Amino acid sequence: MSLYYARFNSTANYLNDNRLVAGNAAAADGTQQAIFWEGPFRMDIGTPGLNSGIFGVNTSGQASISGEISTKDPNNENFCAWGTGLQCAAFLWQRGVLTQLPTLGGNNSTLGNINSKGEIAGATENSTRDPDCPSKVTIAGTGPQYLDYEAVVWGPNPGDIRELKPLPGDTVGIALWINDKSQAVGASGTCANTLLPPLALGPHAVLWEKDGSVHDLGNLGSTVINMALSINNQGQVVGASSLNDQATPGSGTHAFLWTSAAGMRDLGTLPGDLASAGVMINDAGDVVGPSIDPSGNPRAYLWHKGVMSDLNDLVPGNSSLFLLWSTAINSRGEISGFGATEKGDVHGFLAIPSKGEAASESFSPAAPSANIRIALPENIREQIRQRLPVSRFGSPFMGLR
Numbered sequence: 001m002s003l004y005y006a007r008f009n010s011t012a013n014y015l016n017d018n019r020l021v022a023g024n025a026a027a028a029d030g031t032q033q034a035i036f037w038e039g040p041f042r043m044d045i046g047t048p049g050l051n052s053g054i055f056g057v058n059t060s061g062q063a064s065i066s067g068e069i070s071t072k073d074p075n076n077e078n079f080c081a082w083g084t085g086l087q088c089a090a091f092l093w094q095r096g097v098l099t100q101l102p103t104l105g106g107n108n109s110t111l112g113n114i115n116s117k118g119e120i121a122g123a124t125e126n127s128t129r130d131p132d133c134p135s136k137v138t139i140a141g142t143g144p145q146y147l148d149y150e151a152v153v154w155g156p157n158p159g160d161i162r163e164l165k166p167l168p169g170d171t172v173g174i175a176l177w178i179n180d181k182s183q184a185v186g187a188s189g190t191c192a193n194t195l196l197p198p199l200a201l202g203p204h205a206v207l208w209e210k211d212g213s214v215h216d217l218g219n220l221g222s223t224v225i226n227m228a229l230s231i232n233n234q235g236q237v238v239g240a241s242s243l244n245d246q247a248t249p250g251s252g253t254h255a256f257l258w259t260s261a262a263g264m265r266d267l268g269t270l271p272g273d274l275a276s277a278g279v280m281i282n283d284a285g286d287v288v289g290p291s292i293d294p295s296g297n298p299r300a301y302l303w304h305k306g307v308m309s310d311l312n313d314l315v316p317g318n319s320s321l322f323l324l325w326s327t328a329i330n331s332r333g334e335i336s337g338f339g340a341t342e343k344g345d346v347h348g349f350l351a352i353p354s355k356g357e358a359a360s361e362s363f364s365p366a367a368p369s370a371n372i373r374i375a376l377p378e379n380i381r382e383q384i385r386q387r388l389p390v391s392r393f394g395s396p397f398m399g400l401r
Contacts, residue, residue: 002354003352004352005321006037007347009345010024010035010348011024011025011053011325011327011338012037012336012348013054013328015057015335015336015350017059017330017332019038019350020036020038021036021038021350022035022036022055022063023053023336024052027048029048031046031048031049031050032053033046033048033051033052034046034054034063034093035054036054036057036063037350047067047068050068050069051068052066053067055113056113058114058115060118061094062092062093062094062118063092064090065090065092065111066080066091066110067091068082068084069089069100071086071087073085073087073088073107075144077107077108077147078142079110079196081140081197081198082141083137087107088108088110090110090120090154092118092120092155101120102154102161104124104127104150104161104163105126106124107125107147108124108125109124109125110123111154112175112177112178113178114155114178115178115179115180116180117155117180118156119178119182120155120178121152121175121177121178121184122151122152122153123150123152123172123175124152125147127147129146130145130146132171132191132192133145133146134191134192140195140196140197140198141198145196149173149191150166150172150173151164151173151174151175151186152175153178153182153184162212164184165212165214167188167206167216170189171189171190171191172189172190173187173188173189173202174187176197179232179233183209184231185206185230185231185237185239186202186208187200187202187204187205187227188203188204189203189204190203200227202226203223203226205219205228217264219242219264220242220243220256220266221244222241222242222244222245222247223242224242224247225247225253226241226242227241227277231281233283234283235259236258236281237257238255238257238278239277240253240256240275241266251274251275252274252275253277254267254269254276255267255268255269255276255278255291255303256278257281257287267303267308269291269292269308270299273292273294273299275291277289277290278303280328281329282329282330284331286303286304286329286333287303288300288326288327288329288335289303289326290324290325290326298324298325299323299324300335300337302314302329311326311351320341321347322340322342323338324337324338324340325337333353334350335351336349336351337351
């Protein structure tokens with residue numbers, strides 16, 4: 001497997017089957033800017049001075065973008081976890097035009113991927129004030145929160161918004177993935193026990209069918225932490241689930257694979273690790289995500305045909321970039337994600353199977369070095385945590401807190 005990484009501080013959050021890589025990169029003013037890498041080109045599409053990131057792009061080039069707008073939130077919420085107090089909006093980017101998506105009556109929205117039809121999974125506030133919402137900043141960096149929020153699907157037509165009801169007895173929901181059959185997955189809970197991205201968890205991992213019906217996917221032992229993060233076109237779902245009631249972010253949670261025939265299966269962790277998460281599954285059933293060791297150090301993995309492998313071990317020559325997080329895998333088995341150097345610099349990466357074509361010229365071949373297994377010092381973990389609020393995959397969840 002060949003490894004290529006961006007030449008600047010960045011995270012690669014997604015790649016499509018055309019090898020269009022999308023994510024965010026640090027701007028000179030310290031904000032995170034939505035960015036594409038394609039062929040020899042890098043294209044920044046974020047608004048200068050405001051934080052943004054891309055979290056899905058389909059083969060038609062439509063992209064789902066989460067970003068700030070310049071308006072202060074009237075409740076001083078931090079829905080996107082950037083800590084600015086600005087309102088957080090969901091956007092569709094198409095042919096150079098950025099279109100803000102509607103809410104359910106509240107001020108803020110967040111989102112996940114976009115499918116081939118142009119449907120986007122996400123969550124947006126309604127106008128219901130909820131005293132059970134957290135009154136302070138949460139471990140995810142979101143909060144305080146005053147309004148309830150519900151899972152939604154935007155599109156495929158301009159202005160379309162479809163609310164996805166939570167499980168009976170629950171009051172809020174989050175959708176982070178939608179497949180080409182319009183099945184969406186995420187979490188259901190209350191405003192008190194559900195956290196918005198980047199941590200993204202709730203007591204119930206759920207699947208919404210195209211008709212809006214909602215199904216509890218179960219758990220691996222507890223309803224403390226459960227989140228469905230991705231669903232492929234075969235209806236297979238991956239995410240993370242707590243093993244017991246003592247589970248906390250960073251330990252006691254494992255990646256899962258759910259199917260309608262077999263239910264929820266524990267995918268375990270890499271040897272010696274305590275926690276993991278299934279971030280994405282492609283149509284071939286391959287899963288990617290992070291696995292975390294007892295010291296809070298994540299490493300990217302690939303789960304293929306029942307075997308979880310450290311992605312760092314699959315890259316020949318031992319790269320100078322330690323791969324922390326695999327975020328997406330396309331139909332060709334190409335993987336995006338981000339890693340860190342020994343200095344703590346974060347770079348988006350593209351990993352290509354050996355039989356793949358040459359990588360984009362906007363990525364540099366990873367230079368070989370001594371065999372590194374980075375044990376990130378606390379100050380470096382803190383630097384990385386500060387750079388990942390738009391990762392949508394929960395840096396606090398994986399011990400970077």
